[in-house]
Amino acid sequence: MKKGFTLLEMIIVVSVLSILFLLAVPNIQKVMKIVDDKGCNAMLKVVDSAILQYRLDYEQYPNDIFDLVNAGLMNEEQIQCSTTQSVGISNGQAVLQ
Template sequence: MNQKGFTLIEMLIVMMVISVLLLIAIPNMTKHNSMINSKGCEAFLNTVQAQVKAYEMEHNKIPTVQELLAGRYIKSDKCPNGHAIQISANGDVSESGS
């Protein structure tokens, strides 16, 4: 009788190759994820900076983060990386803690 199929050794080799590929791929994905969040935060800060200018033109004063949220100029007071944003007295937007 001639049976076709994979031997145990062949299955173990396939599992080993898949494991090695996962060990290589997972750290790269987490590194890229933090880079994406960082770039997303930079873009969000630029957007908030533009909204600060828009608010300032309409109300003749520099807003607080709460005023931007209340006026629906922005939807969130946090960057994609989870850090809060702040607005300085001269209207510059930055991440809290940076």
């Protein structure tokens, strides 16, 4: 007699793995959202620092985020927080748009 797995054993193993995968995916997505949010909050602090530096250099607040880029205080990659949100300036503070 050949040794091996029966079809029933294989179906049970695949079912258990599928259930574990389905339980893990929502948790991974939740963690990724938390990471994105923390990254956006950190980016807002960076922009707030650049706004203060701009205020010290030019004695006025920047009108928009591109004033910071043109002044060399930020680069264009830093104005995008995530794939759906960008960073802007409102009333002298960094905000998500």
